[in-house]
Amino acid sequence: MPSRSPSRRQADNEHLRTRRDHASELAEDYVEAIAEIVERTGFCRVTDLAERFAVSHVSVNRAIARLKRDGFVEAHPYGPVHLTASGSRLALHSRDRHRIVLEFLRALGVSEKTAALDAEGLEHHVSSETLRKMKAFAVDRATEG
Amino acid sequence: MPSRSPSRRQADNEHLRTRRDHASELAEDYVEAIAEIVERTGFCRVTDLAERFAVSHVSVNRAIARLKRDGFVEAHPYGPVHLTASGSRLALHSRDRHRIVLEFLRALGVSEKTAALDAEGLEHHVSSETLRKMKAFAVDRATEG
DNA sequence: CAGGAGATGTAGCGTAAGCTACAAGTCTGT
DNA sequence: ACAGACTTGTAGCTTACGCTACATCTCCTG
Numbered sequence A, B: 001m002p003s004r005s006p007s008r009r010q011a012d013n014e015h016l017r018t019r020r021d022h023a024s025e026l027a028e029d030y031v032e033a034i035a036e037i038v039e040r041t042g043f044c045r046v047t048d049l050a051e052r053f054a055v056s057h058v059s060v061n062r063a064i065a066r067l068k069r070d071g072f073v074e075a076h077p078y079g080p081v082h083l084t085a086s087g088s089r090l091a092l093h094s095r096d097r098h099r100i101v102l103e104f105l106r107a108l109g110v111s112e113k114t115a116a117l118d119a120e121g122l123e124h125h126v127s128s129e130t131l132r133k134m135k136a137f138a139v140d141r142a143t144e145g
Numbered sequence C: 001c002a003g004g005a006g007a008t009g010t011a012g013c014g015t016a017a018g019c020t021a022c023a024a025g026t027c028t029g030t
Numbered sequence D: 001a002c003a004g005a006c007t008t009g010t011a012g013c014t015t016a017c018g019c020t021a022c023a024t025c026t027c028c029t030g
Helices: A014-041 A046-053 A057-069 A085-108 A112-125 A128-144 B014-041 B046-053 B057-069 B085-108 B112-125 B128-144
Strands: A073-075 A081-083 B073-075 B081-083
Touching (some): A014 A057, A014 A073, A014 A081, A014 A112, A014 B014, A057 A073, A081 A085, A112 B112, A128 B085, B014 B057, B014 B112, B046 B057, B085 B128
Antiparallel strands (some): A073 A081, B073 B081
16 A cells, blocks of 8 residues: 655535535525415425426425425425425525526626526525625626626 | 325435435545545555544445445455546546635625635536636636626 | 555445436316 | 226336445555
8 A cells, every 4th residue: 555755635625515405405495486376376385396396206305205304394294295394494595596596697708508507506505605606796797898 | 104195296305316416425435535646745654544534444344345336446455546537527626626616606795704614615516617617607706896 | 565545446435417217187178 | 986097106227426445556655
């Protein structure tokens, strides 16, 4: 086994954050979707979410169980899914983020289709500082150009 | 159970892509790290990666097993980790992406620290179209302001 | 050249997220 | 009011990615 001089360090927390982000990503996607579906159709069923995310209803069930455990939703067997106060807050927050990132990408000149796709992936990994910059940029472009 | 008029659709592929992205994220992070460590110190050991990502050496082992299975690295018991041609290509590609995103965030006016943190999370979710726009923007800012 | 320190490997566990197949509930139309 | 369609729930499997504890290997040093 090779060995080496002074074992350099680089204990970066970036990856720690990335891991944490992943844990909450799904929760955010779900509450956002639930809010949107309820708004559009009056209530949200398991099947609606399964369709939305293109996964089986089983995966949705388990996700909902976690969301319930974490206090974001309320749901009873064979009943529709409701957001709790905490879940609603998270949904609003997520939707805001999503919109800002989307607007930003458009302002950057990215095509509508790609902007929609990328926003989905990016929204969970943007810090509030960067989000502010993105918002400023989007507004700037909107008022100027 | 509530029912509803015409069951609306929205089978979006965004989440499908996000899922796919996640699958390759770790691979990209690893090959990028391996390339960097080899470049800096001559070879890359399991411990180096464990330190880098702040995970146990066991997690690194398993990740390496997957990378090996997928043809990105070569490694023999108790020996250092090498990138294959395919792994090197992926590493270069990832590093490019990373750099562009980082430069872009700096150009956007994000603080150095946040830019480094966010680049880590964002790099895996940026399409090539958006990446081109980011690159153009960064270059623009660099030459103008 | 023998030990011990440090690196690596293995066993076994946990959670998250996906699946299929099957069971059970609910709703709607006749 | 009941049959069939649709929805929801449950059992049990898979893979990825974390972990601790313990075993083994390597390398350096006395």
